[in-house]
Amino acid sequence: MALKKAPTHAQALAGLEKIEVYYFARLKSAQDREAQEEVQKYLARLCRTNPNSAYLAALKTACQFDYALIPKVAAEIGLELALLQAVIETESGYNPNAISRAGAVGLMQLMPATAERFGVTDRYDAAQSLYGGARYLRYLLKLFNNDLKLAIAAYNAGEGNVRKYGNQIPPFRETQDYVVKVMQLYKAYQRY
Incomplete structure (x- = not known):
């Protein structure tokens, strides 16, 4: 044999x-x-x-992350759970210790200025990152009149870039791919 x-x-x-x-x-x-x-x-x-x-x-x-916190934060901040889950999965793969090449850190991949702006003092703290990222996402939705794709693009490329390109998804391949991925995951999470 x-x-x-x-x-x-x-x-x-x-x-x-x-x-x-x-x-x-x-x-x-x-x-x-x-x-x-x-x-x-x-x-x-x-x-x-x-x-x-x-x-x-x-x-x-x-x-190690308490996934039960996600629906709680979504409800408190006023975000659709499926959207928050899609952004988390795309940003960090649910890894609270993720670090990007650009310097974004944590579960919601917050840059230092964004973290400070939304009250996050420890970007590696999953709960702080989740609350800060959710507040930022809610802010972007309001800023772009609940246009989901523009808010998602702004989460990735920055609100300034979305404005710079006439309130359109910026012509950056990374951002365009990001919007597609988040939207696909969002639709998938909505089914559950």
Whole structure:
């Protein structure tokens, strides 16, 4: 009998991702203790099998965040939950420790000036980032007369750039792709 060749690191990660999709999706939408506990048990099993995995480290970081806070903040700030979830997923992948090349930090990827403007003193603090980013998004929606695509573009490129281009989505490939991605996720989250 021939032995099967061990999977490459990339193949192993791809396999883990497929398995993990169910659990991580459940965690992101979980508002009950049972679901949170189920995901934490799954994570503990992964830790025992491969404690030094970079993928696992990223997953553990994301799982430390209390996802039940998202619907609470959405309701308090007056945002549609699906929109807030779509922006979070696009900005940081639900990672409160995410850092962008441009210097944006945290769950909602706030730049220093934006964080200060919306009362965030610690951009790595998931709750502060969530509240600050949600307030900023609500502000952008009001500024652009509830035009969802313009508000999303402004979240990515800055409100000044949206104004500069005549209240249109700026002609930056990154921003155009960002708007498309957020809108796709927004529609997907609306179904749940």
